[in-house]
Amino acid sequence: MRRALAIARYVLRAAARGLRASAASAAIAVIAMALALLLAGAFGIAIGNMAGVVERVGDRLTLSAYLTPEVDEAARTALAARAARIEGVQDVEAVSPEMALARFPERTGVSAAPVELVGENPLPASLEVRLRAGDRSPEQAERVRLALEGLPGVAEVSAGEDWVPGYTRALDFVRGAGLAIGLVLAVATLVIVASTIRLAYAARRDELRILALMGASRTTMRLPFLLEGLAQGACAGVLALLLLRLLFVLARPAVEASLAFLADSAAVRFFSPAEAVALVAGGALLGLLGAALSLAADRRA
């Protein structure tokens, strides 16, 4: 145990010495990795906020199932009950033609006066279906739409907020792109660490040869490099986080102003503490992995 501790202390000292010896290349690596993590983090924040917008406007996301004229009031109530049992539906409101007419101006911004003049109500009865919170994706809306169309007496189904499916598709796209870019950036980070550690390793070949002659175990010789990678990654993570926070504070007012039309509460949010820790831990992990990759490439060591 004492021996393991002494070796651990040696490994820490060797890693620190190594970082000092290659301070310039380590600093460049940290900055490059920080930029990669910054981009990835910016995507993360954007995606988080876009998803938040969908959730917030979600209670406006309703489907209207228009009923055929033959459906009477009793049948309408029965249909509403059946629709409410569809997976993903939060609640269903049965709307009579009269109610529809009463709501017409509010919903459309167009006066109902002409209809009243004609004296005959052209609006059909409908079921107003709200989707369950936390599960308001276009796919879910589509599933519910198909189920509603399968009900007897339903003539046509239309989705409420027209922009939402498009927006959610855009969100999906951004999410996918973010994932792809995140992957590319992760690989870039790995390559940066791996090549930096590779350089450090080459610079210390003599030292390693001598250590091996003195009976250093493979682990004792390699751990400092893994630690150096880990430290570089973690530093890059912290740096990226600080820069992100700075950019966030600077950009926030403009972004919030431009989003104000969407919802009353257009507060843009930063990473939660857990997400911030995850960014730094992710950087550290990538650093460790990059160093491990670089050492694995050297089979003779």
Place this chain on the structure above:
Amino acid sequence: MAFGAATPTPAREPLVALRHVSKSYRAGTYALRDVSFEVGKGELVFLTGASGAGKTTLLRMLFAGERPSTGEVRVLGHDVARLRRRTIPALRRRVGVVFQDFELLPRMNVEENVRLALDVRGVPGREARARVFSALKQVGLHQWRHQDPRSLSGGEQQRVAIARALVGEPSLLLADEPTGNLDPALTIEIMDLIASVAARGTAVIVATHDLALVGRHGRRTLRLDAGRLAGDAALERVSV
């Protein structure tokens, strides 16, 4: 972590035993051919022969830097031919090595260079500092322990290397042309230092092509000639 775990050395097994050892780097040529000898505890043995005779190859086998092509090499109870890679460090922690070009590390002072040998053994700080100090004292360099080794003379650098080899209290000390880069006065000083190590119970094998130096000590001498053991005897003591 196992510490130096090895096949226990039987009571009277020699520290080093070679039996019909041959080493061939390239088919058809031999760096060593059918070499057999033993070295016991506390023995001082010189290994001589012209350049290319196989001295370095032989020493390398003794710290598992090379495996024999045929024959058996036993060092401190380990069978070098069958040694697993993971076990090599355990053997090396019991063998000190000294080279012609010192192999000290820049960017570390004298003390840190010597300390490295204890670091890889996991010797805790306080004990390590005391042992490094006494090893440096033994070679007369304790006052220079904070110096950059490159600021020292060749003889002093070699003394640092010897301190580094000895601080781990090895059972076997190997020196490959330790005075090859030193002028005659320093050569004698370093050789006497190495010889004094054997007097304290560590087996010492010194490879050198400097016959006069060997004669001065009048000790057992293994003579290699093109890879073959051409002689194993105490050389006549001669004055230099």
